[in-house]
Amino acid sequence: MIEKVGVYCRLSDEDRDKINKTDDSDSIINQRSMCLKYANQNGWDVVDIYSDDDFSGAGTYRPDFERLIKDCEKGKINLVLCKSQSRFSRDMGVIEYYLHNKFIEWGVRFVSIVDNADTSVESNKKSRQINGLINEWYLDDLSQNIRKSLKNKREDGLFMGSFAPYGYVRDNNDYHKLIIDPVAAEVVKTIFKMYADGYGYHRICEYLNNNGIPTRAMYKRQNGSKFVCSNCDYKTVQWNPDTVAQMLKNEVYIGNLVQGKSTYVSYKNHNVKKLPKKDWCRVENTHEPIIDMETWDKVQSILGTHYKVTNTGQINYFTKKVYCPCCGKAFMRNVYNVGSKKTKHRAYLQCKGSKRYHICNNNKSIRMDELEKILLNAINDLLDNYYDKNDLKELYEIREEQDTNNINSIKALEKEKEDLNKKISNNKTYYRNLFEEKVKGVISEDMFQIMSKDYFNEIEIMLNRIEIIDKEIDSLKEDKKEKKQADKILKKYKHIYSLNKVILDEFIDKIYIGEFDKETKTRDIEIVWNLEF
Numbered sequence: 001m002i003e004k005v006g007v008y009c010r011l012s013d014e015d016r017d018k019i020n021k022t023d024d025s026d027s028i029i030n031q032r033s034m035c036l037k038y039a040n041q042n043g044w045d046v047v048d049i050y051s052d053d054d055f056s057g058a059g060t061y062r063p064d065f066e067r068l069i070k071d072c073e074k075g076k077i078n079l080v081l082c083k084s085q086s087r088f089s090r091d092m093g094v095i096e097y098y099l100h101n102k103f104i105e106w107g108v109r110f111v112s113i114v115d116n117a118d119t120s121v122e123s124n125k126k127s128r129q130i131n132g133l134i135n136e137w138y139l140d141d142l143s144q145n146i147r148k149s150l151k152n153k154r155e156d157g158l159f160m161g162s163f164a165p166y167g168y169v170r171d172n173n174d175y176h177k178l179i180i181d182p183v184a185a186e187v188v189k190t191i192f193k194m195y196a197d198g199y200g201y202h203r204i205c206e207y208l209n210n211n212g213i214p215t216r217a218m219y220k221r222q223n224g225s226k227f228v229c230s231n232c233d234y235k236t237v238q239w240n241p242d243t244v245a246q247m248l249k250n251e252v253y254i255g256n257l258v259q260g261k262s263t264y265v266s267y268k269n270h271n272v273k274k275l276p277k278k279d280w281c282r283v284e285n286t287h288e289p290i291i292d293m294e295t296w297d298k299v300q301s302i303l304g305t306h307y308k309v310t311n312t313g314q315i316n317y318f319t320k321k322v323y324c325p326c327c328g329k330a331f332m333r334n335v336y337n338v339g340s341k342k343t344k345h346r347a348y349l350q351c352k353g354s355k356r357y358h359i360c361n362n363n364k365s366i367r368m369d370e371l372e373k374i375l376l377n378a379i380n381d382l383l384d385n386y387y388d389k390n391d392l393k394e395l396y397e398i399r400e401e402q403d404t405n406n407i408n409s410i411k412a413l414e415k416e417k418e419d420l421n422k423k424i425s426n427n428k429t430y431y432r433n434l435f436e437e438k439v440k441g442v443i444s445e446d447m448f449q450i451m452s453k454d455y456f457n458e459i460e461i462m463l464n465r466i467e468i469i470d471k472e473i474d475s476l477k478e479d480k481k482e483k484k485q486a487d488k489i490l491k492k493y494k495h496i497y498s499l500n501k502v503i504l505d506e507f508i509d510k511i512y513i514g515e516f517d518k519e520t521k522t523r524d525i526e527i528v529w530n531l532e533f
Contacts, residue, residue, distance in 0.1 A: 003044040003109075006077035007035040008068055009051045010087045028053055031083045038113050039081060047077050069098070072108045084114040100125070147263075154259045157286035161259070163225060165252045166216040167290050178252075178287040183416040185290045186409055187213055188253055192291050195248055196298045198317055198501035201241035208239040211472075212465040215239055222423065222458075248303060251282075254296050255289035258282045298505070317501035318349060318368065318511075325512040325526065327353035327360040333368070349513070364516035364523070371511075371525075372499045378527055379496055379507050406476050413476075417469045420462045427455045506530065 009031040028051055039046050048071065050064040071077050080103070082088045088110070089095055099110050099119055110119045117127070153160055158176035167188040171177040187208070194204045214222060215237050251258050260281040262274050291299075322331040331349040347368040353360035431452055438448040496503060507530055514524035 003042070003079045004077045005039050005044045005046045005079045005081050006068055006071060007032065007039070007046055007049045008065070008080055008082050008088060009035070009049070010055060010062070010065070011053050012055055031087065034083055034113060035081050044079065044081075047071075072103065072106055075106070078107055079109045079111060082110075082112045085112045085117045088112070151260065151281065154257070154281040155283065157257060157283040159257060159259075159286070163220065165250065166219070166247070167253060168287070180288055180290060182412045183419065184219060186412040186416075188247065188290050191244060191247060192253070192295050192299055195244075195302065196295055196502065201244045204244050205239040205241060211468050212461065213239070214465075216243065223419075248299055252287075253289060253291040254293060255287055256282065256284045257286045298502070301505070302501075317504050318371075321504065321508070322349055322371075322511045322513060324351040324353055324360060324362050325514055325524075326362045327351065329353035329357070329360065331366075331513060332356070334365070351513075362513075362515045366513060366523075371513075374525060375504070375508065375511070375527070376496060376499050379499075379503070382507070382529075382531070383495065410473055410476050413469050413473050417466055420466055420469075424459050424462055427459050431455055 009028050011028050011031075032049060032051070036046060036049075050068040052062040052064045055062040055065075068077075068080065072080065080088070085095070089098075099117075102108075103110055103119060110117065112118075115127075119125075150160060153176070159170075159178050160176065164170050164178055164181075167181060167184045168178040169181045171179045191204055191208075194207065195201075199207075218237060247253070258280055260275065260279070262272050316333055318331070318333065320330060323329070324331065329352040332352045332355060333347055333349055334355075335345050335347050337345060348365040349368055349371065350365040351360050351362045354363040434443070434448060434452055434455075437443050438445065443451075508527055509530045510528040512524075512526040512528070514526075516523045
């Protein structure tokens with residue numbers, strides 16, 4: 001019978017690491033040459049050559065290996081030739097399944113040159129199995145060594161991710177070190193500040209999208225990263241609440257690295273499994289933070305209290321703040337239509353024990369806007385009675401620090417604008433080259449139109465972003481001028497004109513609203529302050 005040979009070659013990273021600089025004995029070229037020479041010496045007809053470069057010997061997740069198996073099953077080849085059995089597979093299960101099962105069923109012979117494996121020789125079956133077992137042990141040891149090496153590097157505070165987190169880039173002098181990307185860092189600061197100021201995920205996304213700020217994936221792509229988001233349509237992709245929520249919980253922004261949250265089931269099974277929090281690798285102060293600890297703590301406290309987000313996208317800052325002294329239940333928020341046309345909405349707070357569980361007599365609701373006025377007056381009374389003029393200097397220094405932050409924001413925006421102008425210039429150069437190729441007939445008119453359209457769309461997006469950046473810079477410069485007037489600044493701090501979540505959390509711990517007295521038309525409201533007097 002004429003032997004119809006399929007030559008199979010494979011090289012993976014673990015094999016490449018073993019090769020000496022002066023020895024390419026395991027290279028694909030050398031494997032192919034050795035097998036072709038061996039087939040020629042034996043008078044065999046080589047039907048096809050199958051080659052997998054950069055694929056592990058564990059499992060069968062290799063394109064040309066799959067093609068080889070299909071050709072064996074179809075009868076296109078009846079002999080598989082490899083340099084060694086480990087080139088075919090290091091997985092004992094694969095060796096048993098094909099060499100000692102399917103290949104026999106299909107009438108396919110397996111031969112490896114270096115270790116003398118030959119399925120037509122029954123006497124060397126045990127040696128083939130021993131080789132398979134040794135190769136299996138090799139893979140297991142290799143897997144354990146790689147895991148230990150990664151763990152050690154993570155514990156040393158080295159960043160081991162494939163791509164730097166948004167807001168950072170890799171240090172050119174140290175690949176495993178993160179340094180701040182000034183442009184993206186300003187976006188990160190904006191997200192944290194807005195959330196700390198009481199804005200919900202949807203309102204933050206709305207702001208980012210309306211201001212033409214590129215998403216994380218788009219920004220990486222614009223800056224030459226090879227990062228690919230399989231779920232992204234880069235023409236329509238926008239910021240989404242899940243992304244914002246993920247960023248707000250990421251310790252990387254306070255200078256910590258939390259890695260090793262998941263792993264493969266095994267070197268054979270590449271399904272990912274999540275690890276318990278106790279097994280994560282957490283190292284503090286590995287790089288410069290973007291977010292200060294005060295802002296971080298505020299954000300985490302909001303995340304921990306599960307604040308409700310209203311239909312306007314703002315956080316209901318009375319959540320977990322207002323309670324009933326009678327039953328101890330929290331007050332819940334309800335919105336009712338006001339007026340005959342039902343075009344106006346008004347928010348109320350009511351005891352959950354009365355409204356939902358019917359266990360409390362404190363059934364009279366209170367308007368949220370009226371409660372806000374009561375609290376605002378109470379806070380201002382505190383300020384009037386306890387305001388220390390000696391603190392004016394400290395307050396002025398705080399404003400000076402905010403001026404510095406404004407200057408940094410302006411610099412970051414100007415840097416982003418400069419980068420965008422460079423990209424626009426590069427796109428225009430690319431278009432000119434593209435046009436020349438069309439004129440020379442290198443590309444067709446249709447291809448020219450398709451390729452040039454994408455670049456013009458990118459230019460339009462970047463020009464729109466530059467326009468927004470100019471407005472933001474003007475606004476920050478104007479704000480900086482106003483802040484120079486010290487008297488106006490200090491007056492803002494001596495009296496609060498409107499209530500927001502930050503002020504509420506700063507001054508007040510809890511609010512207890514008592515039963516409504518029908519005779520006096522009043523009710524007791526007790527404020528538990530966050531301040532020590």
